Amino acid sequence: MSEARSRVRVLVLQYGLGALDYAVPDGTSLAPGDIVAVPLGPRIITGAVWEADALPAKDVPDAKLRAVAARLDVPPLPAPMRRLIDWVADYYVAPPAAVLRMALSVSSALGGDRTLVEYRPTGTTPARATPQRTAALERIAGRQGTPRDLARWGQVSDAVIRGLVTAGALAKVEVAADAPFPVPDPDFAPPRLEAAQAQAAAALVADVEARAFAPTLLDGVTGSGKTEVYFEAVAAALRAGGQVLVLVPEIALTAPWLDRFAARFGVQPVAWHSDLKANARRRVWRAVGSGDARVLVGARSALFLPFAKLALIVVDEAHESSFKQEEGVHYHARDVAVVRAQLEGIPVILATATPGIETRVQVERGTYKRLDLPARFGGATLPVIRAVDLRHAPPPPGHWLSPPLVAELQVNLEAGAQSLLFLNRRGYAPLTLCRACGERVNCPNCTAWMVEHRLTRRLLCHHCGFACPPPPECPACHAPGSLVPCGPGVERIAEEVARLFPAARVMVVTSDTISSPARAAALVAAVEAREIDILIGTQMLTKGYHFPGLTLVGVVDADLGLAGGDLRAGERSFQQIAQAAGRAGRGAEPGRVLLQTHQPDARLMRALVAYDAEGFYAAETEQRRDVGAPPFGRWAALVVSSEDEAATIAAARAIGRAAPVLPGLSVLGPAPAPLAMLRGRHRHRLLVQARRGLALQDVLRDWLGGVELPSSVRVTVDVDPYNFM
Structure with missing residues (x-):
């Protein structure tokens, strides 16, 4: 074996460690990307072979190297995926091992092929054919699944199914744990697109067929049919044999999207979310790595799945702040999606009705292409928006809904139309x-x-x-x-609505009540069946729902998001209210929106009423440019925390004293965080402001690396912070 191949660098999944060198066993060939098991002390841990020039490691003589224990039987991490992990670790000042862990998040997927035990009816009648057993067998006739699946389908307990197995009415069947997923058909049900949609779709399809990096903002008003447009790009990627990743803000809200996908492509896509059982997560991970999962929809963590043949990335509702990860590695999925597309050499589509300032500036710079859908699909019109001045039309004492809004709710109830009351407070x-x-x-x-x-x-x-x-x-x-x-929270608003309209059918929609795709599907079914008169909900109801019978939206507290004064408060409020307003009038009947506010003359309220998004964003952008805020400057937050308040203060002050003095760099703080204690840990913050051309990440690494802190103190680095709490 040549000297160059006698050792490999392995990025190990071990907190506090980076890369380690290992010896390659005789007769074994290892290459960058291979997933391996390696010894660390008395344990065997997982890692990935890495390029030696990409990660530093301690210089250990060949004779002292321990050997790699095994190469695992999974596809290697492709080079673009490894470069993405390098980039995320570098840009967000995170340990590479922490980023790799997001890519290897399903440990059971690394163990090779497996089988599962399922059961199917044998066609025989059990000796004790109780009514419950007989009814269960009728319901599961022709089906096969796990005992829990059969119990759910048969509407009986697990014990009844076990009894049927013992009685010989159900037979054991071994099946592959990694059964392939159905393949979407790009030509199953092509849509009829309007002229503007067809033009935008053609541009996106051309990008996919060119097989080159092409970032595009698909900017369309609410109800303009953005989903149907980017579905044509998805179809083009499928025809070319590639895989597609669609990122959504919250997987629990995708029930209508999944139905639209199935109507277009004949089958539902593969889903990736936290509700998946361990076996399902393993199956999805391996199908992505082998290329068999052709279209995957998931929340931000899906971005780190090891796609084998990725041909297109779509970020739906790209303005959503929930794409920013606030725990562990503090990455922004929208931005990382663009970087992954660049490394893969593929198109990426950012679809939204309310693009963020960072995205708009990239369009102005010519970095991103922009495709516009300025009108709603099918002749539907945008709703009329008006502000209700709570200074002149206040709610009665002890109430939260103003007389004008109550009157409009009454009109809608009498007309048999549906209404939405929006308050972003659970x-x-x-x-x-x-x-x-x-x-x-x-x-x-x-x-x-x-x-x-x-x-x-x-x-x-x-x-x-x-x-x-x-x-x-x-x-x-x-x-x-x-x-x-x-x-008020949404429950209190629901209580008031029940007093005002006792006959109205009301549903409260929050993350507490809609916590899974199944519950979201039940919500959609109830609304579409006209079983709900008034929806009362938080921002969960602003994300992509299409309810043709909903004609009235009331924003209970339009001023709520302006409190706190962080960098993006105005922008987020505009996006959130505009998205909520966009739920009204998406069918044949026109919509109307009432904004309850104490500040009807504020720029935000005037822009919403007049549909002056361009004017609002222009003013917000200039404000950021004036103070050198992102995207015109660079920000990073340093959060120092410990269970010991004195240790927190001392560490924060030590970091502050060690702050480098550089042109174009300023450090604010340390000071107690607005949320000064979180989960039992005291917290202080420093905010770092830098001119755009400064190598901020290198500065942060050198600065923090030179400060010795006790082990009880944790320092979290958040590059491009969104949360100022």
């Missing part, structure tokens, strides 16, 4: 206050108020998840029965 009330002493009920782990959820009779912290029953007395002064809810 629960019943955001604050519980003692009327005797003024005490606010706070989370014991966070500097955050506990939110009352009356439907579940709990107080809940929306930051750490701590929950408890509402206390019978004030925790401070112990006055019994003194705690009162302050402010």
Whole structure:
């Protein structure tokens, strides 16, 4: 064996370690990308063979190297995927092993082929043919699945299915755990596109056929048919034998999208989300790696799946802030999607009705192409938007809906039309206050108020998840029965609607009530069947839903998102309200939108009412340009945390004192974070501002690498921060 092949560099999945060199066993051939098992101390851990010049490692003599234990029977990570991991680790100042872990997130997928045990009816009648067993066998006739599947289909308990197995009415069948997925047919049901749609679709198809990097903003008003347009690019990628990745903000909300995909391509796409069972995750991961999963839809983590033949990436609702990962590696999936497309040499489509300023600036610079869909599909018109000035038309005391909005709800109910009330605040009330002493009920782990959820009779912290029953007395002064809810959440709005319209059929839609694709599908079915008169929900209802019978949208508190004053508050509020308004009037009947606000003359409200997105974004963009904020400058947040408050303060000050003095670089802080305690850890923040041309990541690595901190202190680096809490 030649000297060059006697050792390999392996990026190991071990916290705190980077790359390590290992010896290649005799008779074994290893190449970059191979997934391997390697010894580390007394354990065997997983890693990936890497290019030696891409990652540094400790110089160990050949004689002291331990040998690779085995090459695992999975497809290697392709070169574009390895370069993506390198880029993400470098740009977001993250350990490469942490990024690799996102690509190798399914450990069971690395273990080779497997079989599963399923059962099918034998056609025999059990000796004890109880009515329950007989009914179950009738319902599962001709089906095959796991005991749990059969119990669900048969509408019986698992015990009944086990009894049928014992009685010989169900036979065991071994099946491959990695059965192939159905292949979408690009020519199953081609749509009839309107002229503007056809023109945009042709441009996207040409990009796919060119097989080159081509970032495109597909900018279309709500209801303009953006999905049908980019479906034609998906079809082109399928015809070329490639794979397609479609990123969505929340997989729980994709039920209507999945139905539209199946109507167009004959089968549903492969889905990737947190609700998948372990066996299903393994099957998806391996199908992606082998190229058998042709179209995959998933949330941001799907971006790190090891696609073998990726031909197109689509980022749907590309403006959504939920594409920003706030735990672990703080990446933004929209931006990483563009980088992955560049490394793969393929097109990427950013589809949205409200593109972010960063995306708009890329269009202005000529980096991205822009395709416009300025009108709704099928002759539908955009809704009329008007502001309700709460200073002149306030709700009655103890209420939250203004007389004009109540009147419009009454009109809609009498007309048999559907309405949506939008308030981006979960629960019943955001604050519980003692009327005797003024005490606010706070989370014991966070500097955050506990939110009352009356439907579940709990107080809940929306930051750490701590929950408890509402206390019978004030925790401070112990006055019994003194705690009162302050402010409205969606549950409180639902309570008010029930008092105003007792005959109305109401549904509350939040992440608490719609937590899976199945529940989202049930919501869509109920609304389309006209079983719901008034929807009351948070931002979950603003993302892509198409309800033709919904003609009225009321924004309960249009000023809510402007509080807090972070960089993107105005932009996010505009996007969120515009998306909520876009749910109205998507069918034959025109829509109308009422914005309840105390600031009807604010630039944001005037722009929404006048549909002046360009004017609003121009002003917001100039503000950012003036202060050197992204995308005209570079920002990074450093969050210092520890369970020990004194250690947090000392570490934050030490980092602040060590801050480099460079032209074009300024450091603000340290200071207590607005959320000064989170999950039991005290938090201080520093904000780093840099001119665009400065090598910010190198500065951060050199700076933080020179500060010695106790092991109890954690420093989180967030490049391009979206959350300022």
